[in-house]
Amino acid sequence: MIYGAIEAGGTKFVCAVSDEQGELKEKVSIPTTTPEETLGQVFAYFDSFELSAIGIGSFGPIDVNPASSTYGYVTTTPKTAWKNYDFLGAIRNRYAIPVGWTTDVNAAALGELKKGAALGLSSCVYLTVGTGIGGGAVINGELLSGYGHPEMGHIMVRLHPDETFAGCCPYHGNCLEGIAAGPAIEQRYGKKGDELADDSAVWEMEAYYIAQALMNYTLVLSPERIVLGGGVMKQAQLFQLIRQEFEKLMGGYVELPSLEEYIVPPALGDNAGITGCLLLAVEQLAK
Ligand code: ADP
Ligand code: ZN
Numbered sequence: 001m002i003y004g005a006i007e008a009g010g011t012k013f014v015c016a017v018s019d020e021q022g023e024l025k026e027k028v029s030i031p032t033t034t035p036e037e038t039l040g041q042v043f044a045y046f047d048s049f050e051l052s053a054i055g056i057g058s059f060g061p062i063d064v065n066p067a068s069s070t071y072g073y074v075t076t077t078p079k080t081a082w083k084n085y086d087f088l089g090a091i092r093n094r095y096a097i098p099v100g101w102t103t104d105v106n107a108a109a110l111g112e113l114k115k116g117a118a119l120g121l122s123s124c125v126y127l128t129v130g131t132g133i134g135g136g137a138v139i140n141g142e143l144l145s146g147y148g149h150p151e152m153g154h155i156m157v158r159l160h161p162d163e164t165f166a167g168c169c170p171y172h173g174n175c176l177e178g179i180a181a182g183p184a185i186e187q188r189y190g191k192k193g194d195e196l197a198d199d200s201a202v203w204e205m206e207a208y209y210i211a212q213a214l215m216n217y218t219l220v221l222s223p224e225r226i227v228l229g230g231g232v233m234k235q236a237q238l239f240q241l242i243r244q245e246f247e248k249l250m251g252g253y254v255e256l257p258s259l260e261e262y263i264v265p266p267a268l269g270d271n272a273g274i275t276g277c278l279l280l281a282v283e284q285l286a287k
Pocket of ligand 2: 153154155169170171172173175176177178
């Protein structure tokens, strides 16, 4: 059985196929332009394989509610060509096989849980801190979704006493994403994150915000592990700063594993999402 996977991002689509055992065999990268153009290349790639199922982890927001008339659509994205686009429908029209559908970050959570940093556990949160902030989760072995999917990046946070930046989320101003994603760092300091590596105040403020988010996810979802990925988390010093701030905020109220084991980087690196998409394909076929 060969499975296909699509990790659909705002700048690129990663498409992959598995070997007979469901393990990642090869992947290609396709630029995200218009649905017609991008999916044309996706079809050209997959058409040469005898796929049994496909798993999609998509940028969003997307409609993941099977009861909705727009299930499978990309909904309110700022990428106008993809707004209200029936992404899942387009794939299903092309391939008469089971297709799994979730967010890119839910897929990454699944990948890390089954084959990565949360191996052997039954729950984890995956948070990416990059151009935006997004989180997904697997809880008791199930991808987290309900009426919609989680939007863990848009939660409210307490502002740092030294904060000078107003925030840049077009919907909420200084929500977590608006105050702590890569573009917020860049706008606050006038430099990109990787150029600020040696400025400890930058990362202390960043950790101040991310730790609050992790406190909230911990208190609401009680995951067994939190995996932090994305470009901003390439600043490895953040992990220890976040753990320290998290410990301070939690105040000893909830019992947790050691924080070195609880707040961790991805073990699959850039393959977390695509690995999760393959697993989603396997699950979808089994359903
Ligand atoms: P995306 O979120 O678009 O998928 P990334 O996860 O790579 O992509 O996030 C890009 C953001 O991360 C940019 O704002 C960039 O400035 C920031 N970033 C990338 N690498 C680093 C780094 N080494 N240190 C700090 N910030 C970084
Ligand atoms: Zn927001």
